[in-house]
Amino acid sequence: KQEVTQIPAALSVPEGENLVLNCSFTDSAIYNLQWFRQDPGKGLTSLLLIQSSQREQTSGRLNASLDKSSGRSTLYIAASQPGDSATYLCAVPGGSQGNLIFGKGTKLSVKP
């Protein structure tokens, strides 16, 4: 059964720092991995989708990597800003219809 773990559970950094969020999954037979952002009490905003054939995907200050063989993905945020404060979730397809299995998320706080 696929399980997704995210470390750390919470992270507080000063503005301007570069940071890395980690995601691990137990079953490497995935065809993609998706990173989401969730603001308090709000919906899930897709940040990056990495297909299994890719190793990296970039969008602005965000860079996500995927290492299927080791069951890991990282989300790198460059030059963090207070507006980046949110919970970041990673998710991989699980069931036969590709339903997503989520990690519990990393709650990021960027201090001005």
Added chain:
Amino acid sequence: EPEVTQTPSHQVTQMGQEVILRCVPISNHLYFYWYRQILGQKVEFLVSFYNNEISEKSEIFDDQFSVERPDGSNFTLKIRSTKLEDSAMYFCASTIQGGRYGYTFGSGTRLTVV
């Protein structure tokens, strides 16, 4: 950019009452999903829907739950007799092809059962 739209954003209901949560998926998407997130917990899969029928459901999705696509645009989740533990954020999502090209989620409905 196309969006998944959910209504209402917040619903308060008495225990034992029926509720219907509504979603309008992206128009050219073929797969539809409901997920829920109890406060402080992981987002959990409830049910997937394709070609006008349930394609997969989790153990959470018991007989109290049902889904329907009553017309060409809406996708609904009905909870027949709400319990306190049904209080959660409910998310609708849609995909073009079973998640191969990523999911688009709605902004959620916060359901509070009192």
